Amino acid sequence: MEEIDEREKRSSRKQKSDKGCLTRLCMLLAILVITGWIVSAFFLSGESDEGKVRANVQDYNAEDVPDWITQKFLSVNEYSRPGTPLKEINGIVVHYVANPGSTGWNNWHYFENLSVTHERKAGAHFIIGLDGTIIQCVPLNELTYCSNSRNVDTVSIECCHKREDGKFEDATYDSLVKLCRWLMDRYGLETEDVIRHYDVTGKLCPLYFVEHEDAWEAFRKELE
Numbered sequence: 001m002e003e004i005d006e007r008e009k010r011s012s013r014k015q016k017s018d019k020g021c022l023t024r025l026c027m028l029l030a031i032l033v034i035t036g037w038i039v040s041a042f043f044l045s046g047e048s049d050e051g052k053v054r055a056n057v058q059d060y061n062a063e064d065v066p067d068w069i070t071q072k073f074l075s076v077n078e079y080s081r082p083g084t085p086l087k088e089i090n091g092i093v094v095h096y097v098a099n100p101g102s103t104g105w106n107n108w109h110y111f112e113n114l115s116v117t118h119e120r121k122a123g124a125h126f127i128i129g130l131d132g133t134i135i136q137c138v139p140l141n142e143l144t145y146c147s148n149s150r151n152v153d154t155v156s157i158e159c160c161h162k163r164e165d166g167k168f169e170d171a172t173y174d175s176l177v178k179l180c181r182w183l184m185d186r187y188g189l190e191t192e193d194v195i196r197h198y199d200v201t202g203k204l205c206p207l208y209f210v211e212h213e214d215a216w217e218a219f220r221k222e223l224e
Contacts, residue, residue, distance in 0.1 A: 104129025132171030166207030
């Protein structure tokens with residue numbers, strides 16, 4: 001009888017030991033899984049102790065741009081495409097060309113011709129024409145002279161317009177929404193990261209969106 005009791009005690013101790021090992025193994029696996037999630041989230045989101053870093057600016061490849069964007073890069077020059085690297089993209093700045101009736105290509109040629117006239121320093125990453133055509137003037141890993149203090153960390157979009165009040169044609173407006181959404185997805189931007197030139201310097205640009213705050217808010221809602 002004593003021998004049976006001893007065997008039962010040993011069996012009970014072994015079962016408890018096995019359960020303890022299994023519990024510790026489950027806890028270890030859980031820790032490894034959670035650690036893996038944390039590490040993955042760190043690298044995928046681009047988070048660091050210094051804050052959020054926008055991904056893949058320097059990995060920009062012109063071939064990755066969708067076919068609904070027409071690429072026609074300006075010549076590298078001091079006045080409209082300096083060729084200065086853009087290290088990060090933290091926002092999108094919307095502008096209007098302030099030249100009613102001018103087309104996307106009119107404005108492209110104006111920027112290109114600055115390399116000859118040296119009239120001023122100006123440019124943009126994109127121009128959206130009256131018909132909605134989107135022209136890319138500068139690669140997304142280079143800065144442009146368009147948004148003053150935000151040149152160093154934003155993408156600039158110039159929009160054409162027929163009206164003196166700066167209101168965009170439907171085709172221009174629709175392309176602006178489409179382009180902003182694509183850039184937001186590509187660079188992990190939020191709606192609040194899409195701003196007006198006005199929000200940087202107080203300049204009345206884009207005029208219609210400055211003078212009609214409700215239209216600006218409606219536009220940003222479409223980006224959500």
